[in-house]
Amino acid sequence: MLLFSRSRGRIALAAALTAAFALLVPGVAHAAPPSNDDFDQAAAVTALPFAAQLDTGEATKATDDPSWCQSYDVQGSVWFRYTATADGYLRATTQGSDRSMILAVHSGTRGDLKGIACDTGTAATTTFRATAGTTYSFMVSGYDAPGGALSFALDSVAPAANDDFAAAQPVPALPFSVQPDFSVASFEADEPGSTCQSEGNTVPSVWYAYTNSGQTRSLTARTVGNGSAVSVYTGASLPELKQVACKSDSYGQPTAFRAAAGTTYYVRVTGPADAREPITLTLDDAPALDPSVYQSPSYPSVYDNVSFSAESWNDIDKPMTVAWDFGDGATAPATTQSVSHRYAKDGTYTATMHATSPDGRTATKPVQVVVTTHDVGIAKFSVPASAREGDSKPISVDVSNTRYTETATVVLSKHDGTFWREVGRLTIEVPARPTRTVRFPFSYTFSPDDAAMGKVAFRAEVRLDYPVNDARPVDNEVIAIATTVNPRATRIVAV
Template sequence: MLFSSRSSGSGGRTAVVAVLAAALATAVPGVAHAAAAPANDDFDSPAAVAALPFTAQEDTGGATEAADDPVWCEGDAASGTVWFRYTATQDGLLRATTTGSDHRTVLSASTGARGHLQPVADGCDYGTDATITFRATAGTTYSFQVSGIETPGGALSFALDTIAPAANDAFADAEPVTALPFTRQPDLSLASTEAGEPASTCVDDEAQPSVWYSLPAADAARSLTARVDGAAAVTVYAGNSLAELTQVTCKRSSGDPVAFGAAAGTRYAVRVTGPHRGYGPVELELATAPPLDPYVYVSPTSATVFGNVGFSASSYQAIDRPLGGTWDFGDGKSAPVGEDTVYHRYAADGVYPAALHAKSPDGRTKTVDVPITVLTHDVGIAKFVVPTSARQGESKPISVDVTNTRYAETVTVALSKLSGDSWTDVGQLTLQVPARATGKVRFPFSYTFGPGDALSGKVAFRADVRLQYPAEDAFPADNTAVSIATTVKPPATRIAAV
């Protein structure tokens, strides 16, 4: 395009420049132009959805925001909004999606008039494939707002349609569990909340959708497990109708199962509850509970009549805890199983048929035999005799009397004396000590007092009794004795005859 002017002076040149700039703005490639706002840019001028299914593609690059646009779903990160509006003709599930758009979007659904919009439950999602599914009511008008994230807009694809609910969306249509193990991956986006559904202690929002499974009544009692993975919860109920259901057990998603006892002749219903659009797939597994397999810990392993025996039990399987039941100690006494260690003392030696009769919270049982052998080896020092006084160079007797009332034992007595602040050996003697109800065996020693003893002026002796390995004394408190110190004088001095 050519431009010319006959005007002279600065005013003429200014006009030419202005005309040239305007021309370049419309003709030169690469110069940005402000995009026009879409026709459905405002809440008051939405794109009307007359019939379903409905699809639309539009350029939202010029979309703007109104001061009263709701932000309950969009938040501060969203910008540029367009609107679609639909009045439901029947009750059922509606699904809206922006799948196919070339930019990330925020999609939400609301009801009500401008300035008084109310969010629809489960009516918010975001991403390049933002999708919401919710239960619509006939005659209700729904306003759909689409915003851009990070970029105000772009090539937008919007679709709206009804969607068939899950086959087992209602309690009356619960899917029967015909064989165990039973595994399903329910699509909760196809589910809804049924009026009159019972509450669950594992569900925070009872408005979340759910699907149902039915466990028919069995001829015999059994223990089962229920497990759910994904953003969901599983609840087990007993009863034949929605109104009479009572909760048996429940579990939030954790990957760990929960066990429950199913009584004979009782029907059970299993409900899986979660958001329409969770974090990954949901998986349900129902199975027969594994056999109860508790472990038992007994301490000490060598029991005697002088000490308590500790009994404890638990299970590596979480469904078995807290473990209950009864401890049978095998001597006519018993105690309940608890989380803490149970202690028991046996009155006499012998082999006792102790056993754990364990019971899981859901009613599974297991008996574990833990025979206890009580064997008490016990000898003691009954008398320790040392001289009250002696002179240097004298040899005097020392005796240790040992008692033994249980089993014939090989006994060693070690004699030592106190030298300064430590004990030094004097001698050892090993004898066979028979078991006697009364009486004792004497261990005789002889000790010659030396110059060091005389220099100290007194000597204390210690006797230690020990059994031959592998026998171990059950009451070592009477196996050591320390004597009263013996007074030691210098040797006697003879006076020569005249």
């Protein structure tokens, strides 16, 4: 125990002497936190533009450093402070730093700070509207470790040139595309409401003006970007504006409107001031209306109600109104619903669709309707009333046909007690005859199983070859009254 205690004492003494020697030896550097390491020692920004570079590797964290900007633990913060001399926009950035930084802007005093704006990254940038006489404190910090080589800059920036309705940016030609900067945009007093916004219509906005110098035509307006919306108005001043179209960003879907010749349309684009992605506005001519036409059934007869409809996958085309000319002298007025029509005679008809979109685009499309009525039927089905086992007896099926010469097949089946089982099949050409039929002759030999059951039921079915369909299949199948089947007769031999 004594040796161990002496050893520990020698180690402690050596460490103390080494530390003392290091303090006395000239030329040995000792890192210290930056001078603006704490909120109370924030570096004063006295004039704009302002830029500073400093090493924040030894920056420390105060217990009351705010952490509202991000979910990471704030480490190694430094502070800058500026009192705005005029109302307007200020932009702070850490662009040029060697690593990701957390940039947060505050107003208020220590212990009562209010978050204004923030951003993160190697080029963290935030823009906000400043009020003259208000002091703003900028905290720059690392994530889970102190920062490194920091570049910090602060400057005033001009508001968006088209921030106000009166300064709407002219749209020179179509198609037109632009990415406005909403960080320097504001909500102007008396701006009209929009039916496609749910933020109380107080989000930042910019304005564009388009005058249709050509003929009346349909245009589309769309925005792409979270939280964005586009609204289109007519009128000469904010109080006079009337909305003609509106669409919030819905996977980039546009809104369409009818642009009259010589009329100026004001396009307002709104978006969040802290948008994390570019917001894009696009104005263009609307695509041609090109709906698809559907008819059912595809091969109708005079007994069918033929259904017609027109549909488009393009949202700006909906709801379409469609009028129909069926090609046989009958028509249907414009409606958003499907319509149906029955043709009185076989023939080839050209039905015509006349569609109109909500913004006034039109389309006309013909569709050829071929009406063909195929109709065969079983007029008579003759089976024997009785038979004995082993007897072969005739069975006949008479088929009627009054419209077209048909190739018909008659299938003869018997019921075995569980299922229908085919026992014969004949295919014969059946001419079209108003009062005569064609007979399909069969012969059937009664089996021991038939005799065991005592009765046999027969079924006849007449079928037409694909793709021909029988227009009235109700008379294509007949089940006859069951035939009584007796056992085979027993011979009596004379002795």
